[in-house]
Amino acid sequence: MAVKVKIPVPLQRLTQGKEEVEGEAGTVISLIESLDKKYPGIGERISEGGKIRRFVNIYVNEEDIRFLDNEQTPVKDGDVVSIVPAIAGGLILRGRT
């Protein structure tokens, strides 16, 4: 069993159209780094210099990591991590208008 990662529509081009992929347990930031090895280019869309980008929200089991331990929030096998671009008062972006 691995960590389940939910990929938003604008990034699914980088995951061959997959809505959900598997990642390695560790921390949120190490998970992103491991995803980038499997799906090159996805890392820089989500984070920069080891920090999650300001307009990307990450949820671990539906809890916003800003209320947990940010990039250092632990993720273990079986956890569900959601990557959700956010803008305009929490609006969720599905793709290009």
Place this chain on the structure above:
Amino acid sequence: MGFIKGLKCRECGREYEINPVYVCEFCFGPLEVIYDYEGIRGVLTREKIESRPRNIWRYRELLPVEGEPDNALDTGFTPLVRADNLARAIGVKELYIKDDTVAHPTLSFKDRVVAVALARAEEFGFDTVACASTGNLAHSVSAHGAKAGFKRFIFIPASLEKSKIIASLVYEPNLIAVNGNYDDVNRLCSEIANKYNWAFVNINIRPFYAEGSKTQGFEIIEQLGWRAPDVVVVPCASGSLMTKIWKSFKEMKEVGLIEEVHTRVYAAQATGCSPIVTAIKQGIDVIRPVKPNTIAKSLAIGNPADGYYATKVVSESGGYGEDVSDEEIVEAIKLLARTEGIFAETAGGVTLGSAIKLIRAGHIKEDDTIVLCITGNGLKTQEALSGHTPEPHHIEPNLDSFEKVLRQIEGGSG
């Protein structure tokens, strides 16, 4: 005739052509309109602005439109009121109210942003405008859209108060009452905006819409005699208004209309929804979302889109932030009304109440030139004052009865 160069991501700087887009494809940052300031500097003078009609289009070179619309409601150029009575009451010398409770078609500053959004929507060729709102924005889109001949879809939470629903319905938009709270409505609207080719003023038109707020700042500078104030206190919901007022001051300097900007910008929020002020007080730029619980409903955004940028404005300008309880909001509304004759909605109570605390704490000085941004009319939120105003004097229809009460009144005040 427009001076718009394009759109630019505020986070990573990638540039985009002028289109109804609002998010950077690469990093999801918000897009912002950029202008040809050199070109504007050559043509826009104080004299030219002063010669134009007293509405927001007198600053059109600094707005994201190709030209002034010919089928729009007249909006903007609200009074800047020198508030000497209030100044005495709160212990300062030079105080102004930027009074957006009047001179707008729907009596709030939202008419500024909606007027710009709809002008741009027409230039893009949209035939339908839409928004998610609990109040002022719904009224404004309903009214301006009626005048400009758009089809209108207004999405509200079904539980909204009847008086607020009527103030939209009178303009006969398609009013969609969603079974859910404001967050649910917002989420649904972002899905609809992706599927239908409509101009959602605060979603796909947001980069243009938000620029309309700058007109409040332009007017402040012009009405002060072409100078920036020492202090401006701005209510924060998404934080957009505050960032745009700051931008407007800097733009006026950039294009040579004023020589210097030394203004300190202060954020005002209700304690029951103060994610921006909380971050400012903690000296951080991370906004922790909250669940709003305040009578200041027009400011009740728990996850403010421009919160990060609002904290940057405060730190860049040397300002600060303050928040006030519901009781303090009501007291401030009453103080503004009895000293200056201005009836503000709850957001106005937040602004004045916060300003008073900032003065007492020494952040705002006695001899600063101070402008308070009062953004909407109190007739829209009368229920907030229910039980907090004096009672009428009840009398019989005869002179004796009146004079008995009169003696009480005069005795009471004497």
